[in-house]
Amino acid sequence: MTAIRRALALLLLVPLAWLTACGRPPLEVVIASGSENRTLEPIVQDFCRDRSVTCRFAYQGSLDIGLALAKDPPDMDVVWPANAIWIELFDRDKRVRDLTPVARSPVILGLRRSRAAALGWVGRPVATSEIVAAVRDKKLTYLASSATQSNSGAGAYLAMLSAALGSPDAMTLADLRKPGLQDTVRTLLSGTTRTAGSSAWLADLYLKGLEGGTAYDGMWNYEAVLAETNAELTRRGAEPLYAIYPSDGVAAANSPLGFVDRGKGAEARAFFDALLKHMLSPEVQGRLVALGRRPAIGEATGAAPDPSWNYDPARLVPLIRMPEPAVVRAALDLYQEALRRxxxxxxxxxxxxxxxxxxxxxxxxxxxxxxxxxxxxxxxxxxxxxxxxxxxxxxxxxxxxxxxxxxxxxxxxxxxxxxxxxxxxxxxxxxxxxxxxxxxxxxxxxxxxxxxxxxxxxxxxxxxxxxxxxxxxxxxxxxxxxxxxxxxxxxxxxxxxxxxxxxxxxxxxxxxxxxxxxxxxxx
Structure with missing residues (x-):
């Protein structure tokens, strides 16, 4: 190793706090994050404080994060969307580096337990075809975030398309043109009574409905958000949401962290690398599991299930095969123009x-x-x-x-x-x-x-x-x-x-x- 390379390597090992103490301005990092990560922010902020780095979270919808990458320069240093698909769709200049999943959470249907019981869905697998029938028969409605603005909405929608296709293969553009597929998903989406631009706001809407005397049947949302919502419902003494994991497949958020180089130099890059390593460490992965997430790799072994609402973060769930980005984009246009309510x-x-x-x-x-x-x-x-x-x-x-x-x-x-x-x-x-x-x-x-x-x-x-x-x-x-x-x-x-x-x-x-x-x- 040359003397210059040795010097650069040593520089990267210097604690950021020491650099700050020597008169350099403290590093400021903007993290563009999905709203579902609010409960995880303290983990990151503890890490930032330990390194004397100022971290500011900018909570945005998944689409907003993707669109913001088109700015020159982008106004973030780290992206933390719900799913990598939004970066693949909109990061045309490939500004995001080393996008790496740090946690997972499937998008499922949470129903008031009394509604799930009335439909005969407690204690057994439920297929998407049964959800279609319940909506068609006017026995079921729900809240759902927008498929074009929020990843939880997109995940629920893409899983609906996959179930309507009835094939384990990833969807193609030709599949989207099938009338039977469109009719089935249009019926499913007709059960939506309110929509939202973020998963967190959707959960708040469900709770506000109870406060105002409107008991929505349920909502499509992340398993982790349902866990957080049920914790609040329990605190209020209210009826919990019963988890329905469609037996023919679900989509899952993978919460990837990615680095955006906007000219802050080696210090910013070193911080990101350390943060990513920290989030993937066994200790932090265990903390994420305790907060209702599934680990980045493997199942959430040791996580505490709650049979009262069918929650089990260690349960194996069938995942749909995500289509190519071009197919996802076409599917989202189809949702916006023809299939949504x-x-x-x-x-x-x-x-x-x-x-x-x-x-x-x-x-x-x-x-x-x-x-x-x-x-x-x-x-x-x-x-x-x-x-x-x-x-x-x-x-x-x-x-x-x-x-x-x-x-x-x-x-x-x-x-x-x-x-x-x-x-x-x-x-x-x-x-x-x-x-x-x-x-x-x-x-x-x-x-x-x-x-x-x-x-x-x-x-x-x-x-x-x-x-x-x-x-x-x-x-x-x-x-x-x-x-x-x-x-x-x-x-x-x-x-x-x-x-x-x-x-x-x-x-x-x-x-x-x-x-x-x-x-x-x-x-």
Whole structure:
């Protein structure tokens, strides 16, 4: 070894804390992580503190992590998505190095135990065909995250496709065109009563439903998230979710860690290598098992099962064969445009005087994006022909109402309706939201759709929240009111509406386009 190489090797062995003590700035590491890793963050943070490294977690959906890799430079040093497939789909410049699984968790169906018992599914294997029959007979509904925005949703969906195919082989593009396969999966997805852009938020939605008197039948989610949810249900004295492992195969998250080189040098690379080694160590793998995960390799031997809800992390489960990335992408487009339960979305758009200038320009650009099939399809949020869209611009009162389908041919009329507006007047978010409720209730065959109101504003209106929520409750339907903030908007009113209707608020101050894209994962 040359003198230079020996010196470099010694440098990599110098403790990061010593380097910091000698006056070098402490290393800062941004970890782009899926929301399902929140309960694992303390393990990583302990490791970071031991090395005097500042680690900041940026929780994002799996799709968001993939899309963020296109930035130059990317705004993360480490990626930790739920599955490597999202990196394979979107990391076109191969920025991620040494992507290595550190834990696994299958995506399964958790049902209220009473519902599972009523269906006769307690204590025996359940095939996907039985789930199809229960949905078709109106005996079962569930929550599920979006297949195009969240890995848990994608995992459940890909397993549905595999089961409908009825073959152990990986799916092909030709398989996706089979009418029988599409009909079966469309039926399965019609059982979805609410959707979400992340697995963690979906679990929160289930719990909020109980708090609000709505007992959802269950949800598709990670085995580990179901374990965490059941721990909370037990604490509340509530009925647990019974684990259904479809006997014809499931998809599993593999939680890979990967390094993103954005010019921080050997110190950042050495930290990643040490972190990866730490996460794969027997000690940490044991801690992951204790938190409901399965180890990166092998089964979770010694993990404590809980027969009360059919949980056994050491159980062998049949895994589907993951298709090639091109097939996954085609399957996700098929989900978004043809197979998922259609959405019914009312866009309440603030054109009050304070939106003049930049606000009006950005709002119109965001709506052109979200309504354009080709642009929205680049990030898998395109509307399908079965969707229904209502646009209501407002100021101190609702303006005109424009209705259309999600078909590409209808987009022009919706965009034209948005473009015709100019900022001016006061702000009344509740009047527009109430108009949106009336539009939803007047929709023929409302039960076919997943309804939602998206309320975008940069201001604050006279507080008529009580009147609106009285009207909302009178509808008797599960209609979330999502908020999108802009400018100097006071989010208090939107937060209250979102909390009361089991929705959430998205921050559009940096990018209205990104906010509208994100909200599509929840409808």
């Amino acid at each position: 259609p959405s019914l979305t009312v866009y309440c758009l603030d054109f009050s005087g304070s939106m003049g200038g930049r606000g009006e320009t950005e709002l119109k650009a965001a709506m052109r994006f979200v309504l354009s099939h080709d642009e929205a399809a680049q990030v898998l949020v395109q509307n399908g022909p079965g969707d229904r869209i209502v646009v209501i611009p407002f100021d101190a009162a609702p303006r005109s109402v424009t209705r259309a389908t999600g078909a590409a041919a209808d987009a022009a009329s919706l965009v034209e309706a948005v473009e015709a507006n100019r900022a001016g007047g006061g702000t009344d978010i509740y009047a527009c939201a109430a108009a949106g409720l009336r539009e939803i209730r007047a929709t023929p065959d409302l039960g076919r759709y997943l309804p939602a109101i998206v309320l975008m504003t940069d201001g604050r209106s006279e507080d008529r929240q009580r009147d609106f929520l009285t009207l909302w409750r009178a509808t008797g339907a599960d209609i979330p009111v999502f908020g999108v903030t802009f400018g100097d908007a006071d989010a208090t009113q939107l937060d209250t509406l979102a909390e009361a209707t089991r929705a959430r608020v998205f921050d559009g101050r940096r990018s209205l386009r990104e906010a509208f894209r994100a909200v599509r994962g929840y409808n």
